[in-house]
Amino acid sequence: MQLHTVQTSVHATASTALPTAPLRDPAAPGRLGLLLLCIVVLWPLMVWAEFKPWLLFDERSMRATGRFLSDFVPPRHDAEFLRLMLAETWRTVAIATVGLTLAFVVAVPLALLSTARLSISALTGRMAAGPYVLRQATRWVAIVLRSVPELVWALIFVRVVGLGPTSGVIAIGIAYGGMLGKVYAEILESGDPSTTQALLRNGAGRLQAFLFGTLPQCSTELVSYTVYRWECAIRSSVVLGFVGAGGLGQQLDNASKMFAGAEASSILLIFMLLVGLADRLSAWLRKELG
Amino acid sequence: MNILARARCKACWFSAGVLVLIVASFWSLDLKWGEFLAPDAMRKMARFMASFFPPETSPAFLAKTWSALLETLAMSALGTLLAAILGLLLALPAAKVHAGDPARTKPLARLLLNALRSVPELVWAALLLIAAGLGPFPGTLALALHTAGVLGRLFAESIENAAPGPAHALRVRGVGELRVFLYATLPQIWPQVISYTLYRWENNIRAAAVLGVVGAGGLGQMLSFHLALFQMNETSTVLIGMVLLVVAVDALSFLSRRLLNR
Numbered sequence A: 001m002q003l004h005t006v007q008t009s010v011h012a013t014a015s016t017a018l019p020t021a022p023l024r025d026p027a028a029p030g031r032l033g034l035l036l037l038c039i040v041v042l043w044p045l046m047v048w049a050e051f052k053p054w055l056l057f058d059e060r061s062m063r064a065t066g067r068f069l070s071d072f073v074p075p076r077h078d079a080e081f082l083r084l085m086l087a088e089t090w091r092t093v094a095i096a097t098v099g100l101t102l103a104f105v106v107a108v109p110l111a112l113l114s115t116a117r118l119s120i121s122a123l124t125g126r127m128a129a130g131p132y133v134l135r136q137a138t139r140w141v142a143i144v145l146r147s148v149p150e151l152v153w154a155l156i157f158v159r160v161v162g163l164g165p166t167s168g169v170i171a172i173g174i175a176y177g178g179m180l181g182k183v184y185a186e187i188l189e190s191g192d193p194s195t196t197q198a199l200l201r202n203g204a205g206r207l208q209a210f211l212f213g214t215l216p217q218c219s220t221e222l223v224s225y226t227v228y229r230w231e232c233a234i235r236s237s238v239v240l241g242f243v244g245a246g247g248l249g250q251q252l253d254n255a256s257k258m259f260a261g262a263e264a265s266s267i268l269l270i271f272m273l274l275v276g277l278a279d280r281l282s283a284w285l286r287k288e289l290g
Numbered sequence B: 001m002n003i004l005a006r007a008r009c010k011a012c013w014f015s016a017g018v019l020v021l022i023v024a025s026f027w028s029l030d031l032k033w034g035e036f037l038a039p040d041a042m043r044k045m046a047r048f049m050a051s052f053f054p055p056e057t058s059p060a061f062l063a064k065t066w067s068a069l070l071e072t073l074a075m076s077a078l079g080t081l082l083a084a085i086l087g088l089l090l091a092l093p094a095a096k097v098h099a100g101d102p103a104r105t106k107p108l109a110r111l112l113l114n115a116l117r118s119v120p121e122l123v124w125a126a127l128l129l130i131a132a133g134l135g136p137f138p139g140t141l142a143l144a145l146h147t148a149g150v151l152g153r154l155f156a157e158s159i160e161n162a163a164p165g166p167a168h169a170l171r172v173r174g175v176g177e178l179r180v181f182l183y184a185t186l187p188q189i190w191p192q193v194i195s196y197t198l199y200r201w202e203n204n205i206r207a208a209a210v211l212g213v214v215g216a217g218g219l220g221q222m223l224s225f226h227l228a229l230f231q232m233n234e235t236s237t238v239l240i241g242m243v244l245l246v247v248a249v250d251a252l253s254f255l256s257r258r259l260l261n262r
Helices: A002-017 A028-048 A053-057 A061-070 A079-113 A127-145 A150-161 A165-190 A194-201 A207-243 A248-256 A259-290 B003-030 B033-037 B039-050 B061-090 B108-116 B123-131 B136-161 B165-172 B178-212 B220-226 B232-261
Strands: none
Touching: A028 B061, A053 A061, A053 B123, A061 A259, A061 B123, A079 A127, A079 A165, A079 A207, A079 A248, A079 A259, A079 B003, A127 A165, A127 B232, A150 A165, A150 A207, A150 B039, A150 B178, A150 B220, A165 A207, A194 A207, A207 A248, A207 A259, A207 B123, A207 B178, A248 A259, A248 B123, A259 B003, A259 B108, A259 B123, B061 B108, B061 B136, B061 B178, B061 B220, B061 B232, B108 B136, B123 B136, B123 B178, B136 B178, B165 B178, B178 B220, B178 B232, B220 B232
16 A cells, blocks of 8 residues: 555656646746847948848849859850869969968067077076067067958058059968967967977077977977968969969959859859868978877 | 887988978979069168058047957958858758768768868958958858858767767657757767867958958958058058057957867
């Protein structure tokens, strides 16, 4: 008898714990309130950003879009156009490569000057005031170079040197130079300091200590970061084409301004292929070298 | 020894390849170094740089720059939010949700995400100008499309890496897939969703600042407008606003990381 009641009570609790009909979400009021709050916060943002989705369905823009998109298939693929595209693709890659080479030239001195790892005064207590100020100043130079986006650098240099790849190359060189310089310095500081410090303590020069103490530890990381940035530079180089630096971007800009859908879709496809290829190559290189 | 030799060889092949690429690039581009480094160009450059000073500081223009800055911020925030929603919607078909899931839509959804991701924001903006006209709206959409590709892939990976227990418990009781996702998987990946989204927002503020160069609103549009008219003092104010925005975002993100990691 006793046993029987225990059993029924177990059944009872089991059936309340696992009801057949799904319960209502207990947190529903809170979630709804949060959603409401989000909408209240979002409203001014939508006004500032002139967020008007119905403009997309306006008859005139629909017609233009429709014509542009219907032109997308088939992409333009005659031999002459493809030859031009091949040349422009190479131009894009070349701008990225030359730009990154310049960036490397800018970044190496920035990194060497700003890394605290090569400080001799820091070996015994705190870094001396002069070198500290110099290192911080170099770091700030790198940050400023990096803070202005490469597109803005390109816009400015297009005014100085005119249209063509030179402005794109310089823009990538400056913006990526700052970026690489800052990250190189950080990578150099992330490794184990003991080798470098031992070399410096025993009278090695800074450059020697760097070449034989710091660099061997960090070289794979430095190379893999540089390869990754090369991949980013290819993407940037396409974007820089839009302000007149040449390459695929400029072609795409022309095509979209002339509503030439077939050309635009062809360029987009080539571009996706290029980015995918660079992505694969850089991943493979980083794996092989890492 | 053999391994060392092979590693060395790999490194020298790599260096040779890089060297060839660099030389070929320098050789094939018609770079105008002469024009850039000639004393005449230097003088021109110096005059050009000097024309940026002083920045325009009339209250009316500052107010205009401020509203463009707000527009940039609004574009980036809305674009990122839309991207997060679109990314979540695309992440579900792009993920193998559980071991028995045939995931038929996965290759197609991944292809779509890759396509969205590989086209930069600026290129999307240039294409969207046709559909949405000039102004911040195509910029917002462009940010949303590119970022949706990035976030969708990250979210799909989070979904696949979520612990399967809670979802399985609901699934065996016959709860539908949507509710399994909402009540078992989503709460688990929520912290990741938030942190990826915030990270992309940070990137998007920087991207939104320059998007306008093709006519898609914000500070960039003001910049290219005044630069095209050679109104250098105005340009310089806009540039300062842009750099301040980027630096402020960097500093905020650095500070918040430091606070959260303490």
